[in-house]
Amino acid sequence: ILMTQSPSSVSVSVGDRVTITCRATQDIRNWLAWYQQKPGTAPKLLIAGASSLLNGVPSRFSGSGSGTDFTLTISSLQPEDIATYYCQQSYSFPMTFGPGTKVEFK
Amino acid sequence: EVQLVESGGGLVQPGGSLRLSCGASEFAFSTYWMSWVRQAPGKGLEWVANLKLDGSEEFYVDSVKGRFTISRDNAKNLLYLQMNSLRVEDTAVYYCARARRGHNYGSYYFDYWGQGTLVTVSS
Numbered sequence: 001i002l003m004t005q006s007p008s009s010v011s012v013s014v015g016d017r018v019t020i021t022c023r024a025t026q027d028i029r030n031w032l033a034w035y036q037q038k039p040g041t042a043p044k045l046l047i048a049g050a051s052s053l054l055n056g057v058p059s060r061f062s063g064s065g066s067g068t069d070f071t072l073t074i075s076s077l078q079p080e081d082i083a084t085y086y087c088q089q090s091y092s093f094p095m096t097f098g099p100g101t102k103v104e105f106k
Numbered sequence: 107e108v109q110l111v112e113s114g115g116g117l118v119q120p121g122g123s124l125r126l127s128c129g130a131s132e133f134a135f136s137t138y139w140m141s142w143v144r145q146a147p148g149k150g151l152e153w154v155a156n157l158k159l160d161g162s163e164e165f166y167v168d169s170v171k172g173r174f175t176i177s178r179d180n181a182k183n184l185l186y187l188q189m190n191s192l193r194v195e196d197t198a199v200y201y202c203a204r205a206r207r208g209h210n211y212g213s214y215y216f217d218y219w220g221q222g223t224l225v226t227v228s229s
Contacts, residue, residue, distance in 0.1 A: 042219040042221055046214070048206070048215055088216075090206075090209065091213060092208075092213050093212040093215075095215070097153070100150045
């Protein structure tokens with residue numbers, strides 16, 4: 001299963017609403033995870049099951065979608081949200097990641 | 107708090123070998139599948155290998171099959187990745203990650219990650 005993401009990068013300002021799209025080449029139901037990776041650090045799991053926020057993840061993050069099309073939304077971007085975001089399908093083997101979306105300041 | 111700490115990375119020549127280790131703490135290591143995920147410099151994430159909780163089943167991405175071996179020592183809370191016949195394209199940060207079950211058997215997502223260890227394959 002191939003995963004694509006759009007956009008590949010986005011320039012934002014504090015307070016902006018940011019939407020990242022992830023698409024799978026076949027139906028993965030809701031077996032989708034979102035990760036945040038800040039420069040020089042390990043990825044951090046934000047959302048599992050397409051929409052379930054992990055404990056401690058700010059409520060400005062949300063995930064939606066099922067089947068082949070998914071979105072990650074940051075409702076009001078904060079400075080600490082500058083990072084690259086990856087989606088990953090865990091529907092079938094082998095697990096595959098999207099290419100990432102880099103969120104950076106204008 | 108779950109902790110995963112990798113070690114063993116370094117510079118190795120093409121064709122050489124390296125063994126990575128990952129020490130786990132603050133969770134019941136023997137009850138979780140574990141994985142290695144890598145990231146080439148400036149690139150995205152690539153799953154490398156999974157290992158069943160008792161070490162009885164292993165899964166690999168095609169590009170490392172026959173060259174890499176994942177293993178574990180549940181008595182010591184350690185995960186390993188033995189890497190042989192290394193290629194330039196294996197250059198990456200290697201992350202140890204705790205795996206959570208996905209839909210089909212062998213498919214997982216990753217809820218905790220170590221800080222990573224850099225493997226550089228170069229002459």
